[in-house]
Amino acid sequence: MGHPIATTRPQLKALCHQCSLSKLCLPLAVGEDDIERLEDIIKQGRSFSRGETIFEQSEKATSCFAVRGGAIKTTIINKSGDEQVTGFYLPGEIMGLDSISGNSYACSAYALERTSVCELPIDHMEVLARKLPTLQHHFFQLMSSEIQSSQQHAMLLSKNTAEERIASLLLSLSSRFERRRLSPTRFNLPMARNDIANYLGLAVETVSRVMTRFQNQGLINAKGREVELLDVELLQEVALTFARCKS
Amino acid sequence: MGHPIATTRPQLKALCHQCSLSKLCLPLAVGEDDIERLEDIIKQGRSFSRGETIFEQSEKATSCFAVRGGAIKTTIINKSGDEQVTGFYLPGEIMGLDSISGNSYACSAYALERTSVCELPIDHMEVLARKLPTLQHHFFQLMSSEIQSSQQHAMLLSKNTAEERIASLLLSLSSRFERRRLSPTRFNLPMARNDIANYLGLAVETVSRVMTRFQNQGLINAKGREVELLDVELLQEVALTFARCKS
């Protein structure tokens, strides 16, 4: 209900050059001189509280979004009516690249906690990309890696056991926290068990069971959404399939 | 062994304007006037026989490929060493968009039958895309839909039963044959059961069993790689989950 776009604050011009995430979000994409032209286009300052909708599937797609703070999940509703979580997006990451084709958003996006984003209007970005070769290149790169990670995810779902999937997710989150200079071994999960289960193609109960199993094996320390990775090496082993060694 | 690029024929300049697939491959992307500039860049005429490698994972990525004839499978080798089929590509489709980021090919590509492709050098395409807005736009669209289809595939793998997965694949192939004005109900599978199983995250035996089950239910008629879809409507029902109705 209501335009998800028209929220609290007026649309501030972005301040990419002083954003702490600029190195993650648009690394090297734009030279010092051109960054102003980028800032003219990007709208900053949208903020969403937990559970709020950022955009909804099949609504007209106008923008991609860069996550500034918080966390986002994207979901698809398939024809048989059930929801599939297709991704989690953390600060510095760009979301909505799947929606450039076809005019309407290919997925819905929800804030998992208090979240702020920068809005990248697609048509303006395309125009600018033509003028700034490095920006165009960067966009191609971003989209290409989005394809890759989506394929990796498909692979995870098709070949791996519950333990492998969960270990992989924990490690992925870990390295994404590390990129932001946060602790790679101690963090809060931004999403519910339910979302994890859905994203990994498992039942909630299975996620729960595996988490406690990991805990009993001394791999992690988890209480609710707080997680501490105790043995990253072993977790990596688990993620790489030969989890045959049951202690 | 040897450069997969350096094959039989010398590199002919492409003749997109008289290619029967141009409407699928680069629809509306380029105006009449500009198509020459595209033809200057695209190299045509590479041909591969069954089983040959078009490119290999982690080899330096130079080009995307448009399939002219035949069929291609792409695979990823993951860290634990086993192979995952990530996609099948038929004439009119473009392959290798996942390899634009990171310099090296993200997957390997193999000809499933006698196959010919047009080569799209990535760097040249980027330059041209800057000059031709519609081409840039088209590339963004292509990559975006690649993300989408890859997500759809992940969804298929995470939520659906063996029957649903196989029905989906058959229907996907069917509609892709139809686009090319071939029979949507009667065609040859370009890939082995093994590839299907791998692509769908199943065991070969399961694929076999489901195919014969479909046959017994009068949904299809299959003998080896020859397939005839007898009841497309029902197949669609099966693909959409409520396959509870066992006759």
Added chain:
DNA sequence: CGCAATCTTGAACACCCTCAAGCATGGTGG
């Protein structure tokens, strides 16, 4: 013709799901 690869079929087992119930957590209102 014969071998190799591919495909099919069968039986037993494993993994994960479903169903069901109990347990924590947190926000709300009395």
Added chain:
DNA sequence: CCACCATGCTTGAGGGTGTTCAAGATTGCG
């Protein structure tokens, strides 16, 4: 402030779908 309820998380038991292992049938190709 605490009781209360809703929501989310955990734990247990049983059953189903697909895998694995094994063997046989079919196809294709030298």
